[in-house]
Structures are given as structure tokens and as C-alpha cells.
Amino acid sequence: MVVRVQEADFEVGAELAALRRDDPQIGALTAFVGLVREMNEGAGVSEMTLEHYPGMTERELEAIVGEARRRWAVLDALVIHRVGRLLPTDQIVLVAVVGVHRGETFAACQFIIDTLKTRAPFWKREVTPAGGRWVDARAADDQAAERWQE
Template sequence: MIRVQQQDFDPAEEYHALRDSGSGTGAIATFTGLVRDSGDLKGVTGLFLEHYPGMTEQVIEGLVREASQRWDVREARVIHRIGRLALSEQIVFVGVCSAHRGDAFAACEFIMDALKTSAPFWKKEITGDSEHWVEQKAADRDRSQSWD
């Protein structure tokens, strides 16, 4: 289940959907990202998130498929928000349920890391009187490459 949407999401609903997704599930790992100040700009009040409609969903589906080939994944749920978001709002959710905890953790972290370097989203930081496109962090590239 992959959703790209403007509106907020409820991690509790996603958790329940993962838990109900089948028998044999022993492990549910989730990750939620919140909007925070990147440190590039002073007085940041929020973000604007742009994406490439169509491609975004395809890329995330590919990442979930890859995770499912590498680990035991009973179900994965990914939500990414777009548009205008204030500091501390929820921006991204990745949840994986599996028979085994190592697989749940690995698949969840892999999807999250790969999403940051390959899904076409772009963040623009907003202050009272200016805007600034966030630059990709080298650390994010490195974390994603560590899965290769």
C-alpha cells in the first residue's frame, strides 16, 4: 500500500492494517519522519514538498518489491506527504510486517533509506521572507549505498 498525499496520516491506522494483514506475523517495524529544520537556513517555519506524480509511486513500488525479494515481508505500507508542511508535522511513514524481527527492521530501514535517495521528492525550506531548496546530504547517499 503506497500513498502520496497532501493530508496528514495516522500511524495507528497503518499499524492496525499491518497487524491485520495475515497470520504468521510476529514482527511489525515502523518508521515515521517528522519535519525538522535542516540547519541550512535561519527561522525555518515549514517546508514545501514537490514530487513527480506517477514516477514517485513507481519508484516506491519498486523499492517495496526489492525489499520483498531480499527479506520476508508480509506487507509494507508507505505514505509520503506533499505540499506545505509545518515544523514537527508528520512527513513520511514506512511500516513492514514480517514473520521475523530482523527482516521487519531491515526491510523498513532499507525502504526508508532508498526512498530518500531515489524517490523524486524535493523539499524547499520556508522562512518568513525567503525560500530555499534543500540540498541532498552526502550522508543520505552513503546510507543508501550501504545496502547495495
């Protein structure tokens, strides 16, 4: 399991290759990449800054990935989340899961990103033509996370 919080961008291909390590048991790899959109809540976004709670963020991400690995028979998982200043089209987050079959890797990957969005202590502040504003938590994200509750 790899969990990283970093300002630097990441290279998806290289990260996925490292996760696979040419392990011949692996028959499926599911990856999700979250990106900065140019529009949010009807306003143009020129940039955003991601703040987090150092220490707790890593612990929470490790706990979420650990939960995913207990629930689904997957072989390994990776989460990289960026912080700091980001621009539209920039990569924000990479979640990737490898396993024997795709059913488990799809489910585990979606569980990790849905749960991360409601539990990992990150906060987005975006800049629009009207000035800076903190992004509000979305009810749709809560619902997406709730459906995974056992």
C-alpha cells in the same frame, strides 16, 4: 503492498492496524515516521513545501518496496509520503514493514527509507528567516543508501 502519496496527514495507529489485519503469522512490525524539524543546516525552518513527480513517484516507491520484499522474507509493507505545505512537527513519511521476525522487518524498513531518500522524486523547499530555499541533497543520505547495494 500499499504505496500512497497524499497531501493529507495520516494516522499512524490506524495505518499500522490496517497493515497487520490481525494476521497471526506476523511476529514483528517495524515502523519509521519522518517529521519536519524546526532546524535545518543551522537555520530555523518555519514551513516547507514538498514537490514530487506524479506518476514516477508512485512507480519508484513500488519498485523500492518490491526490492525490499525480494531481499527480505517479510509479509507486507506500507509507504505513505505527504506532499504540499508542511509545518515543523508535521509527519512527512511513514514506512512500515510486517514479518515473522524482527531482523527482516528492521532491515527492510531501513532499506526502504534509505533508498526512498535517494531515489524517489520528491523535493523539499523550506522557508527560513532568510527566505525560501531548496533543500540540498545530503552526502550522508547517499552513503546510507549505498551501504544497501548488493
